[in-house]
Amino acid sequence: MSILVLGGAGYVGSHAVYQLIDQGSEVVVIDNLQSGHRGAVHPKANFYEGDIRSREFMRSVFEKENIEAILHFAANSLVGESMTEPLKYYDNNVFGTQIVLEMMKEFNVKYIIFSSTAAVYGEQKVVPIKEDAATLPTNTYGETKLTMEKMIAWCEKAFDLKYVSLRYFNVAAARSDGQIGEDHNPETHLIPVILEAALGKRPAITVFGQDYDTPDGTCIRDYIHVEDLIEAHLLALAFLQNGGESNVFNLGSSQGFSVKEIIETAKEVTGIDIPVQLGERRSGDPSTLIASSEKARSVLGWNPKRTSIHQIISDAWNWHQHHPNGYER
Numbered sequence: 258m259s260i261l262v263l264g265g266a267g268y269v270g271s272h273a274v275y276q277l278i279d280q281g282s283e284v285v286v287i288d289n290l291q292s293g294h295r296g297a298v299h300p301k302a303n304f305y306e307g308d309i310r311s312r313e314f315m316r317s318v319f320e321k322e323n324i325e326a327i328l329h330f331a332a333n334s335l336v337g338e339s340m341t342e343p344l345k346y347y348d349n350n351v352f353g354t355q356i357v358l359e360m361m362k363e364f365n366v367k368y369i370i371f372s373s374t375a376a377v378y379g380e381q382k383v384v385p386i387k388e389d390a391a392t393l394p395t396n397t398y399g400e401t402k403l404t405m406e407k408m409i410a411w412c413e414k415a416f417d418l419k420y421v422s423l424r425y426f427n428v429a430a431a432r433s434d435g436q437i438g439e440d441h442n443p444e445t446h447l448i449p450v451i452l453e454a455a456l457g458k459r460p461a462i463t464v465f466g467q468d469y470d471t472p473d474g475t476c477i478r479d480y481i482h483v484e485d486l487i488e489a490h491l492l493a494l495a496f497l498q499n500g501g502e503s504n505v506f507n508l509g510s511s512q513g514f515s516v517k518e519i520i521e522t523a524k525e526v527t528g529i530d531i532p533v534q535l536g537e538r539r540s541g542d543p544s545t546l547i548a549s550s551e552k553a554r555s556v557l558g559w560n561p562k563r564t565s566i567h568q569i570i571s572d573a574w575n576w577h578q579h580h581p582n583g584y585e586r
């Protein structure tokens with residue numbers, strides 16, 4: 258039996274594939290290579306290039322492979338872009354997940370671990386945010402992920418599947434051995450953008466808004482190391498395979514850092530005086546997102562180990578220094 262990783266050439270998906278293969282799993286990868294890279298596909302994975310929105314393509318893979326469980330990372334995930342191209346997000350994220358669920362039903366696949374997001378919460382009065390907080394997305398990206406979560410939950414009631422939805426806070430860093438890392442096109446995530454400015458690939462890092470209701474006026478986020486994040490996926494899968502009930506968990510480090518604090522730490526890590534520009538707010542950004550991850554710790558036994566922001570930025574910097582042009586080099 259194999260684990261199917263949807264979006265297994267993307268940033269988070271590729272790290273999942275590497276860790277699954279490390280633990281001895283048989284892995285099948287589907288990716289349309291739209292934003293991921295062929296170079297991120299693990300050589301031992303059984304790779305199919307194609308789009309999850311194509312029933313014919315998906316059916317051809319499910320017919321060939323003996324799939325026990327799915328890890329679903331195949332989605333667009335840029336907050337800013339989702340505000341200007343909302344239908345792209347409904348099509349790729351929501352419609353894509355419909356096809357995934359159709360295949361699970363048709364081929365009797367029982368388990369799905371779904372890559373959700375803190376963006377489902379939007380602006381919250383109480384932080385750290387717990388899983389039972391109201392879901393009030395402030396951007397189309399978060400809205401589509403919430404819709405995907407709900408689709409999966411309704412299907413669980415209708416047919417024989419179990420799910421875990423994992424609401425990620427801000428995933429960062431790279432595999433500690435430097436084999437794979439973060440490379441989006443275009444890159445808009447804070448830490449890689451700062452590191453690109455450190456490498457001179459862009460003139461400066463622009464801080465989006467300084468008038469938020471936070472101590473230094475810039476947005477606060479909870480950064481989590483991608484390897485710790487993937488550990489939680491492996492635990493969630495084992496939890497379902499051992500009879501655990503469908504569930505939703507936050508994944509974060511429960512510590513918040515402002516945009517300015519991240520820039521200062523990146524200056525320390527790189528030893529470079531990274532140029533900074535002050536800019537306008539970006540549409541759709543909530544001011545503060547910090548997770549309570551107590552539930553994942555107590556129910557799944559999750560124990561994140563790489564929680565220092567210094568280490569997170571160092572591991573990201575290690576990848577960026579060695580791959581200044583991402584997977585192209």
Ligand SMILES: O=c1ccn([C@@H]2O[C@H](COP(=O)(O)OP(=O)(O)O[C@H]3O[C@H](CO)[C@@H](O)[C@H](O)[C@H]3O)[C@@H](O)[C@H]2O)c(=O)[nH]1
Binds near residue numbers: 334374428450465516
């Ligand atoms: O050039 C930049 C890029 C980002 N930011 C700010 O940095 C923070 C973090 O931004 P970013 O790295 O784009 O992450 P988020 O918008 O917080 O969204 C991320 O975090 C979500 C969960 O919180 C994930 O689900 C999303 O996929 C992921 O993009 C935000 O306040 C941005 O406004 C800047 O100031 N300048």
